[in-house]
Amino acid sequence: MAKVLLENIKRRFNNVTAVEDITFEIPDGEFWVLVGPSGCGKSTILRTIAGLEMATSGNLFIGDRLVNDIPARARDVAMVFQNYALYPHKTVAQNIAFGLEMRKVDRKKIQERVLTVARSLSLEHLLDRKPKQLSGGQQQRVALGRAIAREPQLFLLDEPLSNLDAQLRDDTRAELKQLHQQLGITTIYVTHDQVEAMTLADKIVVLNRGRIQQIGDPQSIYALP
Numbered sequence: 428m429a430k431v432l433l434e435n436i437k438r439r440f441n442n443v444t445a446v447e448d449i450t451f452e453i454p455d456g457e458f459w460v461l462v463g464p465s466g467c468g469k470s471t472i473l474r475t476i477a478g479l480e481m482a483t484s485g486n487l488f489i490g491d492r493l494v495n496d497i498p499a500r501a502r503d504v505a506m507v508f509q510n511y512a513l514y515p516h517k518t519v520a521q522n523i524a525f526g527l528e529m530r531k532v533d534r535k536k537i538q539e540r541v542l543t544v545a546r547s548l549s550l551e552h553l554l555d556r557k558p559k560q561l562s563g564g565q566q567q568r569v570a571l572g573r574a575i576a577r578e579p580q581l582f583l584l585d586e587p588l589s590n591l592d593a594q595l596r597d598d599t600r601a602e603l604k605q606l607h608q609q610l611g612i613t614t615i616y617v618t619h620d621q622v623e624a625m626t627l628a629d630k631i632v633v634l635n636r637g638r639i640q641q642i643g644d645p646q647s648i649y650a651l652p
């Protein structure tokens with residue numbers, strides 16, 4: 428895990444400014460949630476941190492490393508999207524193991540890690556299934572497992588629950604909170620759902636039209652008048 432520091436991040440697309448003046452520092456191990464209306468820049472910020480977009484200007488640090496020019500694959504960041512995008516021909520175990528196999532971790536270590544991750548996400552009875560034999564919620568848990576199996580320094584989630592029905596969303600949200608408490612990986616989570624923001628966040632960043640409107644803990648952001 429690592430702290431994350433954004434200093435004056437700006438991202439322009441042609442002549443549209445998607446985000447600007449984005450400055451905040453997330454301490455090691457905290458869970459931060461980015462909220463705001465559609466189009467306010469949440470995904471752009473997350474994708475910039477992941478290295479899937481390059482900032483037009485500003486500085487981005489992960490841990491103590493300035494990563495402005497570091498490509499996504501070298502950032503030690505894992506990202507989970509709204510649509511699970513699992514490998515359809517691989518089993519649950521093979522999906523979870525994928526990032527570790529790419530890194531040439533030894534077989535025994537991979538096996539242990541797959542089991543640990545599967546247990547913490549209640550997937551241990553599904554290891555030999557293929558994605559299409561799983562429910563939506565199970566598939567998204569596999570996507571979470573695949574992302575965290577290699578113990579990234581930073582975990583980024585872009586509306587990971589919004590394709591699930593209400594019951595599954597509640598269950599998966601609870602699992603995610605538990606997973607974070609267990610692993611303590613610094614996490615940045617994008618949502619437009621207030622319940623998710625309130626239950627998951629250490630801090631909430633409220634965005635509006637590409638700028639930060641407010642940063643605070645859930646009580647201060649959603650305090651009733």
Ligand code: ADP
Binds near residue numbers: 463468
């Ligand atoms: P959010 O995730 O909050 O819905 P986005 O980060 O997707 O917002 O978008 C922020 C702004 O940047 C929007 O005005 C959007 O139209 C613009 N934008 C995002 N990606 C691109 C792109 N690839 N090309 C042009 N404009 C973009």
Ligand code: ADP
Binds near residue numbers: 524539
């Ligand atoms: P492969 O033929 O690529 O080894 P497997 O499905 O046997 O495919 O396994 C993929 C990875 O997941 C391997 O690293 C394996 O150790 C691990 N794995 C597979 N099944 C289990 C299981 N039931 N428990 C723990 N790890 C498993």
